[in-house]
Amino acid sequence: MKEISAGGVVYRKQDGELTLLMIKDRFGKVTVAKGKQEPGETLMQTAIREIEEETGIKGELGPLLEIVHYTYEHPIQRILVEKEVHYYLVKALTDQVTVQVEEIDTVQWLKPEAAWELHEQAGYENNRSVLQKALDTLGIQVI
Numbered sequence: 001m002k003e004i005s006a007g008g009v010v011y012r013k014q015d016g017e018l019t020l021l022m023i024k025d026r027f028g029k030v031t032v033a034k035g036k037q038e039p040g041e042t043l044m045q046t047a048i049r050e051i052e053e054e055t056g057i058k059g060e061l062g063p064l065l066e067i068v069h070y071t072y073e074h075p076i077q078r079i080l081v082e083k084e085v086h087y088y089l090v091k092a093l094t095d096q097v098t099v100q101v102e103e104i105d106t107v108q109w110l111k112p113e114a115a116w117e118l119h120e121q122a123g124y125e126n127n128r129s130v131l132q133k134a135l136d137t138l139g140i141q142v143i
Contacts, residue, residue, distance in 0.1 A: 001074070002082045006046040007034025008090035009134035010059055012109065018138060019109040021055060021092065022118060026103055030123040032130070033057075034085055043086045051090060055107050056098025062089035065133040068126050087130045089137055116142040 009032050010021035023031050035050035037043060044061050051059050065087045074081050097107045110118065112135055119131055135142055 001077075001079055002084070004037045004043070004084050004086075005034050005050075006037060006043040006086040006088070007032055007050050008047050008059070008061070008088040009065065009131060010051060010055070010057055010090045010092050011134070011138060012092040012095065014095075017111070018140065019111055020115040020134070021057060021097075021107060022110050022115050023054065023107050024105040024122075026105055028105070028122065030119050030121070031127055032087070034087070044088070047086065047088050047090065054100045054104055056094070056096060058093045059090035060093055062091060063137065064088055065137065066130050068130065070126050087127075089134050112138075112140045113142050 012019055012021075021032070023033060025031055033051040033054040035046065035053065037046040041049070048059055048061060051057055068085045068087065070083050072081055072083060073079070099107050116131065116135070119127065123131075
């Protein structure tokens with residue numbers, strides 16, 4: 001079975017300070033907003049919709065950062081799923097966070113260094129390069 005998703009690294013600049021929107025999911029892992037593509041949607045529409053559904057943030061899509069591939073076992077059907085996730089850089093157009101409680105534990109705006117450190121401590125390994133590419137694109141060096 002194949003599953004295609006899209007999401008993004010959301011950022012904002014306020015008073016000259018850059019922050020990133022980081023999520024702690026229901027498994028306690030640090031990540032960014034993403035979700036499954038619905039029929040008739042483009043990947044770009046999926047990314048924007050999922051970010052808004054999971055965090056309440058409206059965003060403006062930027063460049064594609066990376067396409068990540070991995071496999072996992074479906075928890076109910078017990079079959080192997082080939083997952084493909086398209087990650088974009090997304091500029092926040094709103095600030096007010098509304099957490100989708102079914103999937104998300106917490107959402108917070110963090111300075112790039114804090115976002116990187118939190119990801120290194122509790123993030124998904126396959127998101128490391130996505131976050132690094134977002135920081136590179138934004139001209140931020142944290143390592």
